[in-house]
Amino acid sequence: MSLRPQPKKKNAPVQLRAKPRPVNTRARLYVVLMVLVLGSTALIVRAVDLQVVRKDFYQEQGDARFLREMPIPVSRGTIYDRNGEPLAVSTPVASIWANPQELLEQSDKLPQLANALGIEVDALQTKLQQHSEKEFVYLKRQLNPDDADAIVKLGIAGVNAQREYKRYYPSGEVLAHVIGVTNVDDRGQEGLELAFDDWLAGTPGAEHVIRDNKGHTVEDVELLREPKPGRDLTLSIDRRIQYMAYRELKSAIIDHHAMSGSMVVLDVQTGEILAMVNQPSFNPNAHGNMDISFRRNRAITDVVEPGSTAKAFTMAAALESGKWTLASHVDTNPGWYKIATWTIHDVHNHGLLDLTGVITKSSNIGAAKIAETLSRDSLYDMFHRFGFGESTGSGFPGESPGLLPVVTAWGPVEKATISYGYGLNVTPLQLAQAYAALAHDGRIRAPTFVKGARNPDNAIIDPEIAHAVVKMLETVVQPGGTAYPMAVVSNYLVGGKTGTARMAHAGSYQNKYVSTFVGFVPASAPRFVGVVVIHDAQGLRYYGGDVSAPVFAKVMDGALRIMDVPPDNVQRWYAGGPATPVAPPSAAVGDDTAEEVP
Amino acid sequence: MKRIGAFVVLLLLIAVCASAIGVVYARQQSRLLFGELVRLNNERDDLNVEFGRLELEQATWAEPNRIEQVARGQLGMINPPPAATVLIKQ
Numbered sequence: 001m002s003l004r005p006q007p008k009k010k011n012a013p014v015q016l017r018a019k020p021r022p023v024n025t026r027a028r029l030y031v032v033l034m035v036l037v038l039g040s041t042a043l044i045v046r047a048v049d050l051q052v053v054r055k056d057f058y059q060e061q062g063d064a065r066f067l068r069e070m071p072i073p074v075s076r077g078t079i080y081d082r083n084g085e086p087l088a089v090s091t092p093v094a095s096i097w098a099n100p101q102e103l104l105e106q107s108d109k110l111p112q113l114a115n116a117l118g119i120e121v122d123a124l125q126t127k128l129q130q131h132s133e134k135e136f137v138y139l140k141r142q143l144n145p146d147d148a149d150a151i152v153k154l155g156i157a158g159v160n161a162q163r164e165y166k167r168y169y170p171s172g173e174v175l176a177h178v179i180g181v182t183n184v185d186d187r188g189q190e191g192l193e194l195a196f197d198d199w200l201a202g203t204p205g206a207e208h209v210i211r212d213n214k215g216h217t218v219e220d221v222e223l224l225r226e227p228k229p230g231r232d233l234t235l236s237i238d239r240r241i242q243y244m245a246y247r248e249l250k251s252a253i254i255d256h257h258a259m260s261g262s263m264v265v266l267d268v269q270t271g272e273i274l275a276m277v278n279q280p281s282f283n284p285n286a287h288g289n290m291d292i293s294f295r296r297n298r299a300i301t302d303v304v305e306p307g308s309t310a311k312a313f314t315m316a317a318a319l320e321s322g323k324w325t326l327a328s329h330v331d332t333n334p335g336w337y338k339i340a341t342w343t344i345h346d347v348h349n350h351g352l353l354d355l356t357g358v359i360t361k362s363s364n365i366g367a368a369k370i371a372e373t374l375s376r377d378s379l380y381d382m383f384h385r386f387g388f389g390e391s392t393g394s395g396f397p398g399e400s401p402g403l404l405p406v407v408t409a410w411g412p413v414e415k416a417t418i419s420y421g422y423g424l425n426v427t428p429l430q431l432a433q434a435y436a437a438l439a440h441d442g443r444i445r446a447p448t449f450v451k452g453a454r455n456p457d458n459a460i461i462d463p464e465i466a467h468a469v470v471k472m473l474e475t476v477v478q479p480g481g482t483a484y485p486m487a488v489v490s491n492y493l494v495g496g497k498t499g500t501a502r503m504a505h506a507g508s509y510q511n512k513y514v515s516t517f518v519g520f521v522p523a524s525a526p527r528f529v530g531v532v533v534i535h536d537a538q539g540l541r542y543y544g545g546d547v548s549a550p551v552f553a554k555v556m557d558g559a560l561r562i563m564d565v566p567p568d569n570v571q572r573w574y575a576g577g578p579a580t581p582v583a584p585p586s587a588a589v590g591d592d593t594a595e596e597v598p
Numbered sequence: 599m600k601r602i603g604a605f606v607v608l609l610l611l612i613a614v615c616a617s618a619i620g621v622v623y624a625r626q627q628s629r630l631l632f633g634e635l636v637r638l639n640n641e642r643d644d645l646n647v648e649f650g651r652l653e654l655e656q657a658t659w660a661e662p663n664r665i666e667q668v669a670r671g672q673l674g675m676i677n678p679p680p681a682a683t684v685l686i687k688q
Contacts, residue, residue: 075646078653085657085660086653086654086656086657087657089650089653089654089657090650091647091650091651091654092643092646092647092650145647163643168654170654170657170658170661171657171661219628219629219632220632220635239662240662243662243663244662247663490680491680561677567685570685
């Protein structure tokens, strides 16, 4: 526009030469040109400034006004039992949050909101005031999604709902200790929820979205992080066996007015933990301010002295030494025996016993006299090989390794007391693992909570010796044994050992007892190992055979039926009568000695 | 020469118009599909909620405690005694 008229204007002065005031068109042209050049330069400079120099700043400011980074919540994996029954399920809930700055400006709506939330207006007001500097505060967490929707639909500006997940445990207190709990942010706090937290939790994703001024999402711009939902976990636990173990343990504890107890059921072949229960228990669905001692998984975190159940390992050491055979005898007359300044008692005088008899009658003197002939190193080594003094490797948080005193600290008295189960500490799970090794041809395998996760096994004793000890343990549940007939399971051969130990407290022993039974079924081809430990049974009957063995028998009876294990003791079956003898044990048999220790 | 130039310009003009309409169409499609995506995501979430609820409900009904009570109490079921059992040997 500016240059094209030029030729015409060149001609124009010729026609207008007569006019009094000649116009300097060239000068005007330059002025106009200058103005235009300056103007366009200014525009270009400004454009460069906006688009190039300060681009990032403006881009950021622009994005900040409509782009939002939104988290994509993921649900925590479900925990199943070995048959696919859900044990821990995450269900969506909604949490109500608010922008305090926005909400405080409309104080007339606070009473309505407080009413909907079910809290006091003053409390709401205080909460908002406390967070008035912030733009985010939770008003109420983990509501039913429908209730949360109703609150958001009140249409109060600045009040929003956010999806979260809450954990529900359909099995409640039956499995509370094993599974543990999560916190309000859905992270594992205890038990397997904690041990497998990384596996179960998944990673929340994030995306950029464009939102309009009312907060509605208009468009997904980009996915910043792919959400990875939590993975499911299938446990080795069988809910039905777990339930039976819980029921029987609980009723035994109530019947005997006992303080606490634990039971563990292991699969001998695979090392899978089929059941693990404790008393007292708690409800994991409402565990607010529960006494912390109710929440310990005692079967793994608490130790007991194994008492007479340790004699099986003393026998294994005796047979391995070659100094003793099944035909050897040990004289337990006259029912007491002195080592240095320490006197060991049997409840009765059993006279001359063979090795099997020491187990059947649970003779402390027999075990001590056998231990006397063995080197302390070989006895320590035997206990150590069976896993005592070391964590089992189950991976459970807070697992105790127990205590097996270092061998250099063993004097003659320590060696004697350890031979019948005093002066060392074991967890019920360790005891189950050790007896599973005996029942599994002398091969030890670390227990596991995960279905199908079979840990490698190691041979620790000669299979012949393991079989011999298993045969000895069968006599405990036959006439004359300390667990007969309490541990008898109809139509199945049972091997096991009772144990009764005085509870140690603050360095001394009290008149309180730990009643233990550990055994395996069917003894001819063991499938399950069960350990029952009951603390402080009241009354006259506190022996392991009286308190714990019946729990073992009832649970194993159910477990064998549930798992379709064929009976291996069918003579009684063909006889047709009730397989379980009903006669009470004679006083001469309930001979499981609680012994004091220096 | 001139006619070819004019033809090319015309062609480019048509191409520009076509691509402009194409952009509009694509944007519209994208909005529609996004709406569909949001709807399906919500539907998926709702179905997950329902599934979790049903799973819990099923677990509650299948609680061994309850089954045992129903079996023994209402249905009068018992564990078969050995006398009522025939053992089949292989």
